[in-house]
Amino acid sequence: MQNSEELKWALLVASLAMLTMAFCMISFVMYYQKRRFEEEKKINDIEKNYNRLLLDTALNSEETERRRIAQDLHDDIGTMLSLTKLSLNQLIKMAGNSRNEKEDQIMRKSQSLVEETILHVRRITRDLVPTTLERFGLLEAIEEFIHKLAEDKNLTISFHAGMEEFPRQAQKLELTLYRIMQELVNNAIKHANCTRIEITLEIREELIGLRVTDNGIGFDPEKMKESSMAGLGLLGIESRLAILNGTVLYEKPEKGGASAFAQIPVMPVADVKLEPLHPFRRERVNV
Amino acid sequence: MFPVYLTYCTKNPVGCIAVFITLLPLILIIYRKAYIDPSFKLLLLYLIFKLIIDVIMFHTAAMHQNNLLYFNIAIPFYYSFLSGMFYFKFSSITFKRFLIASMIGFLIFTVWDILKSNSQLHDLHNHRAVLFAKTVEGVLIIALVLLFFYDIIKSLQIPNLLTFPFFWVCSGLLLYYSSFIFIAPVFHYTATWKNSFDLGIANTIPTLFEILCALFFSIGIYHFSTADYAKQ
Numbered sequence: 001m002q003n004s005e006e007l008k009w010a011l012l013v014a015s016l017a018m019l020t021m022a023f024c025m026i027s028f029v030m031y032y033q034k035r036r037f038e039e040e041k042k043i044n045d046i047e048k049n050y051n052r053l054l055l056d057t058a059l060n061s062e063e064t065e066r067r068r069i070a071q072d073l074h075d076d077i078g079t080m081l082s083l084t085k086l087s088l089n090q091l092i093k094m095a096g097n098s099r100n101e102k103e104d105q106i107m108r109k110s111q112s113l114v115e116e117t118i119l120h121v122r123r124i125t126r127d128l129v130p131t132t133l134e135r136f137g138l139l140e141a142i143e144e145f146i147h148k149l150a151e152d153k154n155l156t157i158s159f160h161a162g163m164e165e166f167p168r169q170a171q172k173l174e175l176t177l178y179r180i181m182q183e184l185v186n187n188a189i190k191h192a193n194c195t196r197i198e199i200t201l202e203i204r205e206e207l208i209g210l211r212v213t214d215n216g217i218g219f220d221p222e223k224m225k226e227s228s229m230a231g232l233g234l235l236g237i238e239s240r241l242a243i244l245n246g247t248v249l250y251e252k253p254e255k256g257g258a259s260a261f262a263q264i265p266v267m268p269v270a271d272v273k274l275e276p277l278h279p280f281r282r283e284r285v286n287v
Numbered sequence: 288m289f290p291v292y293l294t295y296c297t298k299n300p301v302g303c304i305a306v307f308i309t310l311l312p313l314i315l316i317i318y319r320k321a322y323i324d325p326s327f328k329l330l331l332l333y334l335i336f337k338l339i340i341d342v343i344m345f346h347t348a349a350m351h352q353n354n355l356l357y358f359n360i361a362i363p364f365y366y367s368f369l370s371g372m373f374y375f376k377f378s379s380i381t382f383k384r385f386l387i388a389s390m391i392g393f394l395i396f397t398v399w400d401i402l403k404s405n406s407q408l409h410d411l412h413n414h415r416a417v418l419f420a421k422t423v424e425g426v427l428i429i430a431l432v433l434l435f436f437y438d439i440i441k442s443l444q445i446p447n448l449l450t451f452p453f454f455w456v457c458s459g460l461l462l463y464y465s466s467f468i469f470i471a472p473v474f475h476y477t478a479t480w481k482n483s484f485d486l487g488i489a490n491t492i493p494t495l496f497e498i499l500c501a502l503f504f505s506i507g508i509y510h511f512s513t514a515d516y517a518k519q
């Protein structure tokens with residue numbers, strides 16, 4: 001009887017040991033799996049951040065490059081053109097009355113050519129760097145942009161802002177929204193064959209929404225992404241948004257046309273340190 | 288008839304719960320439509336088979352008849368159903384071949400074990416439990432479960448194990464067979480008519496874990512979602 005009692009205990013202990021092992025096994029699998037998953041997620045996050053940084057740098061250097069070109073155009077060619085205009089004026093004055101009709105015509109022609117070139121250079125520099133955006137903010141910049149396009153009689157562009165006063169946002173965000181708006185409106189003009197474009201800008205619950213709707217032929221963004229048709233424009237919009245945690249949604253309104261809705265979390269200007277307006281401004285070189 | 292069952296139930300309540308708790312995961316599988324997953328279809332078959340065997344054993348035990356024949360016969364079937372579940376969880380062809388071979392091999396082994404344990408097969412009244420087969424079944428199932436755990440860790444495809452149905456099923460099996468593995472061979476010696484040796488609590492542990500295993504199955508099946516299965 002004594003023996004059987006001992007055997008019973010031995011069995012009990014063995015079984016409990018086996019069970020403890022099983023428990024440990026299960027806990028270990030659960031714990032280890034969880035940790036591996038967290039590690040994997042961390043690595044993914046790092047990778048994503050790194051990619052975003054790369055993209056950010058690429059876009060930043062693009063903006064810087066534009067700025068540099070605009071600066072050079074303005075400072076070098078602009079100045080030279082002004083000087084040319086001045087010299088030309090002097091030449092006209094000096095020639096005085098002692099010239100024939102032919103010479104007169106050529107002079108006037110060169111004068112108007114130079115003036116036109118000056119205008120072109122100014123327009124190009126302003127297109128390259130949205131100075132209005134930096135000085136007065138999104139509302140003004142968008143208004144200016146559509147004002148420039150409004151000369152076309154067959155196209156009406158309307159712009160609604162959700163509020164009177166649009167709080168200034170971080171420069172990067174304003175520029176992103178502006179560039180996206182530019183691309184969307186350009187697309188509508190280029191591809192949509194439309195007569196009306198509507199732009200709306202609103203802030204809702206910490207999100208800035210930009211919607212561009214046209215009444216043109218419309219397109220299927222899914223198909224566009226699959227096919228090799230996808231242009232740089234739509235891709236550029238996505239990569240710009242990715243940097244600022246934004247999203248874009250293309251819709252096909254029932255009454256036809258196309259509509260794009262971009263959303264970015266707000267970034268009030270106080271939260272970010274102001275970047276210099278003209279980084280890499282070249283010192284003027286005196287020859 | 289009924290009072291006989293009642294007396295048996297009051298005498299052995301844990302055993303009775305273990306018999307009828309099988310209904311819980313069984314109904315849940317049907318209710319959650321988990322049987323669209325082939326592994327859970329096999330689990331359903333296993334549970335149905337187990338319920339039938341358990342009810343027969345419950346009846347014969349209440350009638351004071353020897354029911355160890357059913358216990359022995361069920362062993363290779365249990366193994367086939369349970370290991371069959373893993374057949375669909377691994378993609379390796381060699382593994383699948385090995386699994387099929389192990390089912391056939393184990394069937395032969397169990398028949399040999401039954402014959403060896405019972406030199407007089409026609410004497411059903413003195414039929415004895417097998418010596419090795421149940422333990423070997425436990426070892427094989429535990430090995431399969433551990434293999435599956437290894438695969439989970441290696442492939443890293445399941446974000447949350449606590450909502451992964453098959454993890455619960457495996458944990459239940461692991462606990463049940465761990466609790467049974469040392470006690471099974473002792474049955475061969477103790478489960479006889481003239482034995483006065485009572486295992487006591489050691490006898491109840493596997494039954495308790497049988498109940499726990501059924502509960503684990505139920506939790507797992509509860510987390511089963513047909514939508515998720517369709518996505519895989």
Ligand SMILES: Nc1ncnc2c1ncn2[C@@H]1O[C@H](COP(=O)(O)OP(=O)(O)O)[C@@H](O)[C@H]1O
Pocket residue numbers: 187188190191192214216217218219224229230231232233234235258
């Ligand atoms: N508003 C629109 N209406 C119709 N089609 C559009 C519109 N916007 C874009 N698309 C289509 O999507 C394509 C990709 O546009 P995008 O990425 O901006 O490239 P790109 O403008 O350089 O062609 C365009 O070629 C055009 O077919």
Ligand SMILES: [Mg+2]
Pocket residue numbers: 183186187231232233234
């Ligand atoms: Mg475009």
